[in-house]
Amino acid sequence: MTTALSPLKRGLTWAECVLKFAGRYLLLSFQPSHWKPTTSPEVAVENTSVCNARCIFCANGIMERPRIAMKEEVFRKTVDEAILLGSQVIDFSVMIGDPLLDRKLLERARYIKAFPQVREMGMTTTLQWLHLFDLDEFFQCGFTWVAVSTTLSGRERYRDFFGVDKYDQMLVNLQALLNENNRRNKPIKILITIKPTPEPRRDILNHPDFKLVLSLTSQNLRKMVKHEAFFVFDWGGAVRLPSYLRLHPLWPRKRRPCGRLLRHLMVYSNGKVGACNCVDFEASSDLILGNVEQDSLVDMWHGARLKQIQSDWRSGKSIPRVCQLCRMYRAGPAN
Ligand SMILES: C[S@@+](CC[C@H](N)C(=O)[O-])C[C@H]1O[C@@H](n2cnc3c(N)ncnc32)[C@H](O)[C@@H]1O
Ligand code: SF4
Numbered sequence: 001m002t003t004a005l006s007p008l009k010r011g012l013t014w015a016e017c018v019l020k021f022a023g024r025y026l027l028l029s030f031q032p033s034h035w036k037p038t039t040s041p042e043v044a045v046e047n048t049s050v051c052n053a054r055c056i057f058c059a060n061g062i063m064e065r066p067r068i069a070m071k072e073e074v075f076r077k078t079v080d081e082a083i084l085l086g087s088q089v090i091d092f093s094v095m096i097g098d099p100l101l102d103r104k105l106l107e108r109a110r111y112i113k114a115f116p117q118v119r120e121m122g123m124t125t126t127l128q129w130l131h132l133f134d135l136d137e138f139f140q141c142g143f144t145w146v147a148v149s150t151t152l153s154g155r156e157r158y159r160d161f162f163g164v165d166k167y168d169q170m171l172v173n174l175q176a177l178l179n180e181n182n183r184r185n186k187p188i189k190i191l192i193t194i195k196p197t198p199e200p201r202r203d204i205l206n207h208p209d210f211k212l213v214l215s216l217t218s219q220n221l222r223k224m225v226k227h228e229a230f231f232v233f234d235w236g237g238a239v240r241l242p243s244y245l246r247l248h249p250l251w252p253r254k255r256r257p258c259g260r261l262l263r264h265l266m267v268y269s270n271g272k273v274g275a276c277n278c279v280d281f282e283a284s285s286d287l288i289l290g291n292v293e294q295d296s297l298v299d300m301w302h303g304a305r306l307k308q309i310q311s312d313w314r315s316g317k318s319i320p321r322v323c324q325l326c327r328m329y330r331a332g333p334a335n
């Protein structure tokens with residue numbers, strides 16, 4: 001699952017974050033094996049780049065590439081080649097979009113599930129559109145995790161953050177998902193991520209909707225809200241953030257290739273393939289390795305271009321432009 005919270009969001013203090021970073025930075029520098037890419041990457045599939053919402057911190061509002069569902073042949077080629085690569089994790093981790101806005105989502109999930117080597121398949125979603133699917137079918141199609149992006153302090157806060165009036169529907173869907181998951185003995189790992197809103201923490205903790213959701217999950221939502229930091233990223237400087245949000249620190253990175261670059265591939269809805277699934281929302285950065293419509297995922301993962309990016313970074317020759325100011329940089333392994 002690639003949605004792990006950052007140390008800041010896990011509630012570590014600044015001093016702990018710095019110490020942790022420094023420890024990793026030093027220790028891992030002396031382990032050459034650490035800088036070796038994994039043999040089988042995790043593959044993020046952007047099954048659709050369509051999203052109805054306009055979150056205040058998201059690049060959706062400024063994205064210029066077409067908002068489209070991935071073509072079926074592109075989807076199948078992606079999955080088939082990920083399987084050839086030995087990938088055990090294939091997620092609907094879209095860069096921009098909402099996986100539930102793809103009407104073929106469940107069919108596609110079943111296609112992935114049919115390969116026994118796949119041990120993880122999940123998605124990050126607002127859950128605003130879960131009601132479009134049959135819940136029983138949803139639970140049978142093989143998802144191992146679902147990360148839900150939301151707020152739980154009322155309709156207005158939600159609308160201010162997400163830019164759409166879909167709170168009531170989201171809440172109905174979230175309760176349905178949690179209840180059904182509990183009834184079935186939790187086959188899906190559900191991770192609720194509460195987005196930062198400009199209100200006192202106690203207002204969230206005391207909100208009846210927060211309490212209701214809290215009663216349906218074993219996740220420590222209180223801790224998340226209490227420690228919930230306002231630290232976010234700005235999509236490489238492309239998005240102007242409201243002043244109450246704070247940017248993740250820019251950790252030093254010279255000669256230390258980002259952990260994500262060694263473990264992930266991102267396939268966009270238009271077939272383009274990126275070496276990272278984090279901030280290149282236009283699919284136009286120097287991390288783009290090709291297009292799965294013409295090129296093979298296997299060749300791109302083992303190819304000269306990706307190796308060059310990794311070795312140029314490690315040797316100090318160059319760091320990809322998009323990575324230089326990226327706030328999602330990882331000094332260590334991404335998992
Ligand atoms: C880009 S969205 C795509 C999936 C889906 N639309 C959603 O929002 O859950 C993936 C995750 O990135 C988060 N996100 C978007 N912009 C962000 C930012 N500037 N800083 C931190 N997280 C961000 C979203 O809240 C969401 O949890
Ligand atoms: S964060 Fe997700 S829901 Fe919000 S605008 Fe971006 S893609 Fe849409």
Ligand code: SF4
Nearest residue numbers: 258276278323326328
């Ligand atoms: S630095 Fe940022 S853009 Fe570059 S690989 Fe890491 S997360 Fe991706």
